Amino acid sequence: MTSTLTPSTHRASFAIGSEQTAKHVVDLLTESFFEGQAAISAFEGPSGRWDIIVHFADAPDQTSIRELVGLAAGDEVAQHIAFDTVEARDWVKAALEDLVPVPAGRFVVHGSHDRARVPANKLGIEIEAALAFGTGHHGTTRGCLLLLDHVLKAYQPQRVLDLGTGTGVLAIAAAKALHGAVLASDIDPASVRVAHDNAHLNETGHLVQAIRATGFAAPQFAQRGPFDLVLANILANPLRQLAMSMARHLAPSALVILSGLLTHQAGPVIAAYRARGLVPVRHLRIEGWSSLLLRKAG
The missing domain is CATH 3.30.70.120 (Alpha-Beta Plaits)
Structure with a gap:
């Protein structure tokens, strides 16, 4: 290194x-x-x-x-x-020393130095410490992974989207757990490259398609949708602004996992999605951050 x-x-x-x-x-x-x-x-x-x-x-x-x-x-x-x-x-060395494996349900997010510490009955997601945002150590990422684990205990979605993928943690987790294809998008070209590289590092490169897109503007959303599971760990304001577009790209009874919002911001986000026909199912609060599970009516 x-x-x-x-x-x-x-x-x-x-x-x-x-x-x-x-x-x-x-x-x-x-x-x-x-x-x-x-x-x-x-x-x-x-x-x-x-x-x-x-x-x-x-x-x-x-x-x-x-x-x-x-x-x-x-x-x-x-x-x-x-x-x-x-x-x-x-x-980088200091970050490696500070970042310990993070468990979240069936998932464990870890660096290469902790590869051997992942239990055999867990799904390891390897992310280098140099890529600090999205390593799983933030409350929003862990909240999304816990909600994803909860969803997959009773539901096997076929069309999955990770919107605002960052390092690709959520897309990789879904691909590993479902053994299925996942569309991952981000507005930042550097994040798209990182997500692509991390997907290959985690042997899910053939399952995760990482694209650059603003909102739902790219043609891949129409081609791969309507989605029955969307994960979006972004920020409160963009999440509210995306509510209408998100709803249009969802299949009936689709599930949506939202995060990146402080706990006091959860109410307005829930209201924006409720107005588009999505109802809250579960609300996790971790380290002052909220992660939401919503279901589309129908």
Whole structure:
């Protein structure tokens, strides 16, 4: 494995309670630095608070950073900015050390270093730790796998779609459990390549077809549908926007597994799909995230 030793970087971390204010701060910081000087990330936690982290190539002027943040978020937030240094390390090696096999019903998501630790009565899904998003360690991925395991105990879908496949974990899981074909799509070309490679790594390359598509626009959806099982681990807003298109591509009594939404976002997503004739069957809550199982009427 190639070493990915990164140099030391300087970091500023702080939290903001308002999404609007967080976006204002990110915009202001983004405008204040040239490309390559700083990397800014903001993400919402289960409590609704926004955590903002800024990595700097060189040691920042802490007073200037506090003044910038204070302009957008107020002096109290600015005074609570924590500055520290992130030491150089091999991030892939560190990730491998941190990622242990994740069980989810009959499935176990693991890295190549843990291949031998998968029990004989489980279905292993091997994902490299360098592909951090979608390794199964996130509550949304695990929730989807648990709901998939629940569905497959009583149901054998024939036309399966993994919408927003990412690393391909869900498509691979369905293909392994069903020994059948799965269509996997993603808006991101890099994700499509990763899903394709992971499918072959897991000996399901002949079963998983990974395509690039926005929503349900590609012709493969009409060719392979209507689907009797759809898995979509995306985000709350895109899930709501896709409700109408999703319903049109479902067979009668089809099952849909949705995730990528914080628990407080589940209600509006359920309402959007209920309006299209899908009723909630099961709701899992893991680490502040919700995973939903819905059934289409008919």
